[in-house]
Amino acid sequence: MSTTTPTSNSPALLDAERYHQIQQFYATQMQLLDDGAAAAWAGTFTEDGVFAQNVKPEPWRGRAQITERMTVGLARVAASGLVRRHWFGMLAARPDGPDLVRTRYYAVVYQTPWGGRAEVYLSTMCEDELVRTDEGWLVRYRMVAHDGVG
Amino acid sequence: MSTTTPTSNSPALLDAERYHQIQQFYATQMQLLDDGAAAAWAGTFTEDGVFAQNVKPEPWRGRAQITERMTVGLARVAASGLVRRHWFGMLAARPDGPDLVRTRYYAVVYQTPWGGRAEVYLSTMCEDELVRTDEGWLVRYRMVAHDGVG
Amino acid sequence: MSTTTPTSNSPALLDAERYHQIQQFYATQMQLLDDGAAAAWAGTFTEDGVFAQNVKPEPWRGRAQITERMTVGLARVAASGLVRRHWFGMLAARPDGPDLVRTRYYAVVYQTPWGGRAEVYLSTMCEDELVRTDEGWLVRYRMVAHDGVG
Numbered sequence: 001m002s003t004t005t006p007t008s009n010s011p012a013l014l015d016a017e018r019y020h021q022i023q024q025f026y027a028t029q030m031q032l033l034d035d036g037a038a039a040a041w042a043g044t045f046t047e048d049g050v051f052a053q054n055v056k057p058e059p060w061r062g063r064a065q066i067t068e069r070m071t072v073g074l075a076r077v078a079a080s081g082l083v084r085r086h087w088f089g090m091l092a093a094r095p096d097g098p099d100l101v102r103t104r105y106y107a108v109v110y111q112t113p114w115g116g117r118a119e120v121y122l123s124t125m126c127e128d129e130l131v132r133t134d135e136g137w138l139v140r141y142r143m144v145a146h147d148g149v150g
Numbered sequence: 151m152s153t154t155t156p157t158s159n160s161p162a163l164l165d166a167e168r169y170h171q172i173q174q175f176y177a178t179q180m181q182l183l184d185d186g187a188a189a190a191w192a193g194t195f196t197e198d199g200v201f202a203q204n205v206k207p208e209p210w211r212g213r214a215q216i217t218e219r220m221t222v223g224l225a226r227v228a229a230s231g232l233v234r235r236h237w238f239g240m241l242a243a244r245p246d247g248p249d250l251v252r253t254r255y256y257a258v259v260y261q262t263p264w265g266g267r268a269e270v271y272l273s274t275m276c277e278d279e280l281v282r283t284d285e286g287w288l289v290r291y292r293m294v295a296h297d298g299v300g
Numbered sequence: 301m302s303t304t305t306p307t308s309n310s311p312a313l314l315d316a317e318r319y320h321q322i323q324q325f326y327a328t329q330m331q332l333l334d335d336g337a338a339a340a341w342a343g344t345f346t347e348d349g350v351f352a353q354n355v356k357p358e359p360w361r362g363r364a365q366i367t368e369r370m371t372v373g374l375a376r377v378a379a380s381g382l383v384r385r386h387w388f389g390m391l392a393a394r395p396d397g398p399d400l401v402r403t404r405y406y407a408v409v410y411q412t413p414w415g416g417r418a419e420v421y422l423s424t425m426c427e428d429e430l431v432r433t434d435e436g437w438l439v440r441y442r443m444v445a446h447d448g449v450g
Contacts, residue, residue, distance in 0.1 A: 016320040020166040027242040031254065083297040085256050085273050087239045089387045092327040104331065106385050108410060108418070110258060110273045112297035118258070118273035123385050123410040123418035147383040147412035170316040177392040181404065233447040235406050235423050237389045260408060260423045262447035268408070268423035 014093040018101060022093060022130060025137045030086040036074050042067040045139045046131060053144045081114040084121065099132040107144065123147045164243040164251060172243060172251060172280060175287045180236040186224050192217040195289045196281060203294045231264040234271065249282040257294065273297045314393040314401060322393060322401060322430060325437045330386040336374050342367040345439045346431060353444045381414040384421065399432040407444065423447045 014022075029044040042063045045051065051066050052059035060066045077084055091105040105128075109121040129141040164172075179194040192213045195201065201216050202209035210216045227234055241255040255278075259271040279291040314322075329344040342363045345351065351366050352359035360366045377384055391405040405428075409421040429441040 013321060013324050016166045016170075016316045019320045019324065020169045020316075021163060024163050024169065024242060027240040027255070030240060031242060083273070085240075085258075085275070085297065087256060087258075089239060089389065090327040090330055090385075092324060092331060105327070106387060108385075108387070110270065110297075112273050114298050114300075116298055118270045118297060120270055120410065120418045120420055123383070123412050125385070147385065147410075147418060148414050148416055150414075166316045166320070170319045171313060174313050174319065174392060177390040177405070180390055181392060233423070235390075235408075235425070235447065237406060237408070239389060260420065260447075262423050264448050264450075266448055268420045268447060270420055 012094050014095050014101060018095070019091075019093060022101060022103065022137060023091065025130075026088045026091075029139075030088065033070070033074075034083075034085055036078065038070040038074050039067045041070060043135075045142075046133070049139050050141045051139075051144075052142065053146065054149055055146050083112045083114075085110045088126070101130045101132075101137075103128045103130060162244050164245050168245070168251060169241075169243060172253065172287060173241065175280075176238045176241075179289075180238065183220070183224075184233075184235055186228065188220040188224050189217045191220060193285075195292075196283070199289050200291045201289075201294075202292065203296065204299055205296050232261045233264075235260045238276070251280045251282075251287075253278045253280060312394050314395050318395070318401060319391075319393055322403065322437060323391065325430075326388045326391075329439075330388065333370070333374075334383075334385055336378065338371040338374050339367045341370060343435075345442075346433070349439050350441045351439075351444075352442065353446065354449055355446050383412045383414075385410045388426070401430045401432075401437075403428045403430060 025044070029041065032044065033041045045063055045066055048062055049066065050059045050061050060069050087108050087110070089106050089108070091103060093101050093103045095101055103126075105126055107124045107126050109124075110118055111121040112118040124147060125145045127143045128139055130137050131140050175194070179191065182194065183191045195213055195216055198212050199216065200209045200211050210219050237258050237260070239256050239258070241253060243251050243253045245251055253276075255276050257274045257276050259274075260268055261271040262268040274297060275295045277293045278289055280287050281290050325344070329341065332344065333341045345363055345366055348362050349366065350359045350361050360369050387408050387410070389406050389408070391403060393401050393403045395401055403426075405426055407424045407426050409424075410418055411421040412418040424447060425445045427443045428439055430437050431440050
């Protein structure tokens with residue numbers, strides 16, 4: 001995976017306007033996923049967007065494949081009776097021109113079994129390339145690195 | 151409970167100014183609760199504010215009742231020797247005029263027993279109606295849906 | 301430790317510009333720590349910055365000591381094979397002039413053993429004095445109070 005370790009106290013902060021837009025984009029995007037809306041979630045990627053994870057041999061490429069694979073994944077979660085919640089936090093963001101932002105952030109997933117107790121399911125470090133389009137901000141590339149995986 | 155599933159990548163983002171005000175309002179509000187200040191916490195609701203949970207048969211209505219019920223709840227937590235921390239995250243917010251904002255977000259509660267290890271206590275999905283008043287932002291209606299509860 | 305319990309719905313909110321800068325500063329700062337960069341992390345404190353914790357008899361004082369102590373701590377974590385992620389949340393912030401901000405927030409640490417399952421490691425309440433300098437925002441004083449510790 002690409003690693004873009006931030007240098008100390010980077011001078012290239014993102015402006016408040018785009019920073020809060022991306023916070024809201026992430027909230028809306030991941031609520032769609034946790035609501036089980038695979039196709040709408042895939043629609044938050046560009047048409048040729050890439051979703052890579054260090055626990056998968058190949059990235060998922062394009063909205064059609066992302067929809068297909070995530071539909072299968074969400075069906076498995078639903079069948080297990082688990083409620084999953086994706087949280088993003090510690091969002092570092094660097095502008096690369098007006099319409100491209102590179103982010104590096106953490107994501108944690110909580111899960112609650114039906115009638116049971118909530119627990120942490122996994123912890124990750126993520127990197128996105130986000131582009132501003134006529135449809136709003138979209139993910140062009142996402143790399144999710146699960147912690148503790150080689 | 152009312153469900154307002156966000157549509158993909160909603161165009162009606164909240165502006166940066168109100169978004170960060172609400173982030174700060176939530177931080178202050180829930181620190182009050184975790185500090186054990188039931189009456190001050192109730193004061194972050196409107197005088198006739200409503201606090202509903204899917205684990206309670208009836209919502210709590212108005213500052214007086216919210217104070218009374220939360221005082222009992224906090225006394226129980228204090229007696230158990232647990233430190234609780236309420237975290238809100240993944241905040242999606244939609245304006246409805248200048249002084250009303252509807253939010254949909256996640257909340258997780260951590261708890262730490264005295265001398266013991268921190269753990270996740272519960273995971274929820276929440277919806278608020280927030281109004282801007284002379285006292286600042288206040289909750290007019292809050293619905294907290296605990297995960298894994300029917 | 302000093303305790304600055306916020307009063308209800310404080311009128312002295314921080315402006316959006318500085319609030320998002322501090323959110324980004326915290327994200328970058330703690331990613332440095334989790335990446336194992338002790339000296340760079342110490343560089344996010346002022347030259348004479350103080351890092352106090354309720355689980356340590358004495359605060360760490362100045363970048364040199366902070367670097368030295370954190371280098372030891374990070375080596376111990378690395379040797380244990382654990383991946384740690386520091387999350388800050390529920391950020392309340394109050395300006396004290398243009399270049400000083402006092403914050404009160406929560407921090408949680410997740411850890412994942414190599415090949416194992418993520419878990420909550422600890423929950424804390426933190427207070428910072430942040431100053432704006434030619435190097436950007438820096439921590440002049442940080443107090444981390446671990447929950448459940450007397």
